[in-house]
Amino acid sequence: MSRTSDIIQCMRKRLPWGVAYNIFTSLNLEKGLGWPGTEKKVLDGDTTYESKEKELELALEEHLICGEKIVRFYELLEQDIDTLRKKMVNLLPEIPNDKMTTRYPILLDGNDLNDRYFEPQIISVRELVDGWAVSVGVKRTISIKHQADVANLKDVPQQFSNCKKITGIEFSEIQAIDVLWVPKSSNIIELRIDYLKSNKKDYNKECFYKCKNFFVDKFGDIFGKPINLFPILEKIYKDNENGTITELGFMISSGAQKLEKSRRGGTCCRVEAYHLGGTEKLDFPIQVYRENVMWKREIAKEIYSSPEIGLYGLSHQTALPNPELFEMFFFNCMGVSDYEFVKNNILGYL
Incomplete structure (x- = not known):
């Protein structure tokens, strides 16, 4: 099997079809019917994909760096961020010469993913225009x-004889990619962990804990407490010019909990007629605790990406004096450009 085929198979496992569709379109590659049809084209020997192998590999790597991630942000002291930047080049000799590294950005699975990989290891230090992705x-x-x-x-x-359905749970082992982002001109670093839809919130917290400790062992405990993102929720809601809110969770003064959703590409929840009609009759402003926000970006002529973020607080937090929310979910980023656009947009509210 060719490396191009391996890249496409890895992309199928990790990229939403909508994101992959835009990537293939931007590279002028003919697509099949969804992921199954497109993967079959490649496995059957479509040479046009072979000719764009480098571009496809870069797209896969960018997605692993910033696509489908849960992110925590940390604001460092000036001396700590300076020290961290100087240490980036020293990380290169630490990268082991093993199968996980040599195949990257293609990910391991099956027997190649043995138990020693339960311990994290650096497999890439990529310098980009704005910073380093470890x-x-x-x-x-x-x-x-x-x-x-x-x-x-x-x-x-x-x-189980009186049951209508039986639910089984399959456990599968995968190679995840977590990322430390160290910017060149900002004091805010990021820990990005893979968003695995099947796992619960507590498991994601465990992944953050393990990732953070891995880097603390290398750089010392420079992280401190993550930036609290809860105050951003209300600011986004009040800014009608910024993105389309596709999901909005809020409390009203009577104690009632509301969750409104809009179809992707539909009317923004902020200005939807039902929402406006209801909130106009309230004596007090709503208290937002949950949002999904989407943007439409023109990546190339007539090619549009739809990066999206999720901020998922809990309804009871609106009653607390200082509610906290530390994670931001990133979805459908076509590449680094999408991610940086959305991130800088949201962090502008801090």
Whole structure:
């Protein structure tokens, strides 16, 4: 199997089809019907994909750096960020010469992903225009739920005989990519961990803890407390000119909890008629605790990306004097340009 085929198979596992579609379109590559059809074209020997191997590999690497991530931001002291920048070049000799490194950005799976990879290791230090992305490879276990109708099963155990459906949980091991972002002109560094949809909030916190400790061992405990993003929620809501809110969770003065959703590309929740009609009758402003915000960006002629962020606080936090929210979710970033646009847009509210 060619390296191009490996790249496409890895992209299929990691990139949403909408993001991949835009990448292939921007490279003038003919697509099949969704991921299955496109992957088949490549495996059947479509040479046009072979000719764009370098571009496809770069797109995959950029996605692993900033696509489908959960991010925490840390504001460092001036002397700490200066020290950290100087240490970037010294990380290169630490990169081991093993299969995880030599195949990157293609990720390992199956028997190649042995148990020693449960311990994280640096596999890439990439210098970009605005900073350095230190990528860490680590083996993680994800859980996938499967459902089956009992009527379609044979030899159902007695304890399940009165059930209509049975849910099974499959555990699978994958190579995750976590990233430390060190900017060249800002004091705010980032820890980005892979967003694994199958895992729960507590597991994501565990991943942050492990990633942070890995870098603390190398650079000392320079992180401190993550930046609190909860105050940003209200500021985004009040700024009608910034993005489209596709999901809005809020409390009203009566204690009622509301969650409004809009279709992707539909009306912004801020200005939707039902929302405006309801909020105009309230005696007090709403208290926002949850948002999804999407932007439409022209990447090339008639090619538009739809990067999106999620800020997921809890309804009861609106009653607290100083509610805290430390994670921001990034979805559907076509590349570094999308990610930086969205990040700088949101952090402008700090």
